[in-house]
Amino acid sequence: MRAARLMKVFVTGPIPAEGANLKVISTLSVGLDHLALDEIQKRGIRVGYTPDVLTDATAELAVSLLLTTCRRLPEAIEEVKNGGWTSWNPLWMCGYGLSQSTVGIVGLGRIGQAIARRLKPFGVQRFLYTGRQPRPQEAAEFQAEFVSTLQLAAESDFIVVACSLTPATRGLCNKDFFQKMKNTAVFVNISRGDVVNQEDLYQALASGQIAAAGLDVTTPEP
Structure with missing residues (x-):
């Protein structure tokens, strides 16, 4: 491609109306939800x-x-720092193994598969996954079962959200899900903050509906 005829730019917001000569957009990311694709x-x-x-x-x-x-x-590190670790207590801070x-993965794409591949040696008994459609070839490596989103929520001990942000997945993890x-x-989200209804997640945690959440993404990002 000749530089004289092609312009490459980074875009993080709406495309300027005056950018009539814009031919190529490059983004250092996997997701495209920040681009005005239409x-x-x-x-x-x-x-x-x-x-x-x-x-x-x-x-x-x-x-x-x-x-x-x-x-x-x-929590355990904080207890060590503040003096909460005092005597031997075999069940203290045990957590869940x-x-x-059963591990449920929302979105068995490249990242979802890479997560399952790393978790398998921990002795996970069963993998569930959900998405737009079954992916039998990819799922075969983990003997993963394709289920509905709510079945995955009900049967999983650990849930990892690894799907793309689309109109169909926006707010997917909501009150009904939790x-x-x-x-x-335990709920983990490494996809996009908008896949999760944060108020519903907060209520699920505050009420003890679920045990814990680990978040790599939020809405908005800090």
Whole structure:
């Protein structure tokens, strides 16, 4: 592609109306939800993105968030710092284990598969997943079962949200979703903040409807 005829820019907001010569948009991300795709398509602008750049890093972060949350590490560290750790108590700060558990993954794409691949050696008994459609080839590696979103919520001990943000997934994890979850279940979101209704998540945590949540994303981002 010749530079004289092609312009590459980074766009994080609406496309300026005066950008009539704009031909290509490049974004250093996997998701495209921050781009005005309808307008981009209407103008015939080409979009470049980085689908594999963060797969491993995001999967590792998801697993670290899950382990940190289910094993109550932030609380335990705080207790050590403030003097709360006093005597031997075998059941104190135990949290929940992955062995023989059911893990539900919302979105079995590249990152969802990478997460399952890392969790499998922990002795997970059963993987569930949900999405737009079954993915039998990808699911075969983990013997993962395709289920509805609410069935996944009801049967999972750990839930990891790894789907793209689309009109269909915006607010997907809401009051109905959290009410279906076990009160011992742990919820982790590494996708986009808007996939989760934050007020509903707060109420689920405050009421003890679910055990804990580990969040890499919020709305808005800090």
